[in-house]
Amino acid sequence: MSIQKVGVVGCGLMGHGIAQVAAQGGCEVVVVETERGFLDKGMARITKSVNKLAEKMVEKGKATEEQAQAGAAATLGRISGSLERGELNDCDLVVEAIIEDLEVKKTLFAELGAACKPETIFASNTSSFPVGEMAEASGRPERFVGLHFFNPVQLMRLVEVVRTERTDEEVFAAAKAFGEACGKTAVSCKDTPGFVVNRLLIPYMTQALQMLERGDASKEDIDAAMQLGCGHPMGPLTLTDYVGLDTTLLILQGWKERYPDESAFDVPELLVQKVAAGKLGRKTGEGFYTWEGDKRC
Ligand SMILES: NC(=O)c1ccc[n+]([C@@H]2O[C@H](COP(=O)([O-])OP(=O)(O)OC[C@H]3O[C@@H](n4cnc5c(N)ncnc54)[C@H](O)[C@@H]3O)[C@@H](O)[C@H]2O)c1
Structure with missing residues (x-):
């Protein structure tokens, strides 16, 4: 074919x-x-x-x-x-x-x-x-x-x-x-939620948000840890700003609705609050960080 x-x-x-x-x-x-x-x-x-x-x-x-x-x-x-x-x-x-x-x-x-x-x-x-x-x-x-x-x-x-x-x-x-x-x-x-990449990536991003919510570490330290400790090109909070907080929230909420017992799909309150405040990440100039175009301030 x-x-x-x-x-x-x-x-x-x-x-x-x-x-x-x-x-x-x-x-x-x-x-x-x-x-x-x-x-x-x-x-x-x-x-x-x-x-x-x-x-x-x-x-x-x-x-x-x-x-x-x-x-x-x-x-x-x-x-x-x-x-x-x-x-x-x-x-x-x-x-x-x-x-x-x-x-x-x-x-x-x-x-x-x-x-x-x-x-x-x-x-x-x-x-x-x-x-x-x-x-x-x-x-x-x-x-x-x-x-x-x-x-x-x-x-x-x-x-x-x-x-x-x-x-x-x-x-x-x-x-x-x-x-x-x-x-x-x-x-x-x-045909599983998020296929391979997003099934691993989105829960990783939400774990980082939960760390921030609990006050385990600052956003800068969480990002630096994953960049320098794991060789990632950017940390999880910068990545969430990049993807868009609204997009991340929509995906998570959709999965939680379909799979309510899956704790990996728990929606962090911080994400809900930021989206409600219109802080959607790079595209609105502010999310976890402030942005000037493609540049993190
Ligand atoms: N943006 C990403 O990073 C990304 C990555 C992987 C997959 N996706 C998926 O790809 C899809 C498209 O996302 P995008 O970011 O390109 O969106 P986008 O908004 O940039 O583009 C969507 C386009 O589809 C057009 N459109 C809407 N309804 C249509 C219709 N009935 N017929 C013809 N055109 C129509 C719109 O006019 C718009 O130009 C989504 O399902 C998204 O989840 C997005």
């Missing part, structure tokens, strides 16, 4: 990156948005990123100017943007990267299931929802996987390929091969 034409739904932070790496992997890509403004912004981001990559290849001596420009033009030539959902109907694979709202995603997949050719494989880039629920909504659960890329997609080398109990082996293998064609290391995971 080979994947040649890929549809990407949503051209935001993740969707534009997925469209780019799929085209770099040789696929023909159509990316679908709801509004012209979002589409134009996403397509401009792709163009900028593809051209930047070409410049870097020249700088590093990996390609001549001519080769790099030809490569960039070929990648961009394989990507088209559209506001017409019908453009997805003949895709071999459709990857969904719209807002993290389960009901909206299920509605989208029900509509895609009715419109796309029977062979089309569906994938969701969800970070926190059960893939199986969207798979059932699509009406073709055996042709459904999770493809969880990481931000920024162009740079992060991992994709988690998630199978439900009903995913066909052949479909799973095709999705994994697609992830590898996108230049990623593809790890397999069952």
Whole structure:
């Protein structure tokens, strides 16, 4: 089963990156948005990123100017943007990267299931929802996987390929091969909350918040300890500011609702308070730290 034409739904932070790496992997890509403004912004981001990559290849001596420009033009030539959902109907694979709202995603997949050719494989880039629920909504659960890329997609080398109990082996293998064609290391995971990375990372972040709440150590010391003691590029509280306190809270609350007996999903009161106060992290200029753009003050 080979994947040649890929549809990407949503051209935001993740969707534009997925469209780019799929085209770099040789696929023909159509990316679908709801509004012209979002589409134009996403397509401009792709163009900028593809051209930047070409410049870097020249700088590093990996390609001549001519080769790099030809490569960039070929990648961009394989990507088209559209506001017409019908453009997805003949895709071999459709990857969904719209807002993290389960009901909206299920509605989208029900509509895609009715419109796309029977062979089309569906994938969701969800970070926190059960893939199986969207798979059932699509009406073709055996042709459904999770493809969880990481931000920024162009740079992060991992994709988690998630199978439900009903995913066909052949479909799973095709999705994994697609992830590898996108230049990623593809790890397999069952349909468990947070898959591998977030299942480990979110409870780690909440443990750090609980340490801070108890007054065990200051935020600076917790962060320095994990950076210098474990070699992490940033400490857990800086990381929470980066991810967004609201996003972290939403994920945790969703998991707690589904798995009330799992203590790893306990919601720290400090997180609830910060979000209620509008201190969402880097994006609002204040979370656990204050921020000026991408810089921690
Ligand atoms: N941001 C991250 O770090 C990250 C990492 C991994 C996975 N994810 C997941 O990826 C998904 C997308 O996140 P994002 O950060 O790219 O969000 P985003 O808000 O940047 O982009 C979402 C885009 O989807 C578009 N959209 C919404 N509904 C649509 C529809 N019905 N049809 C077409 N387009 C539609 C919006 O206009 C928007 O441009 C979410 O499920 C999120 O959980 C995010």
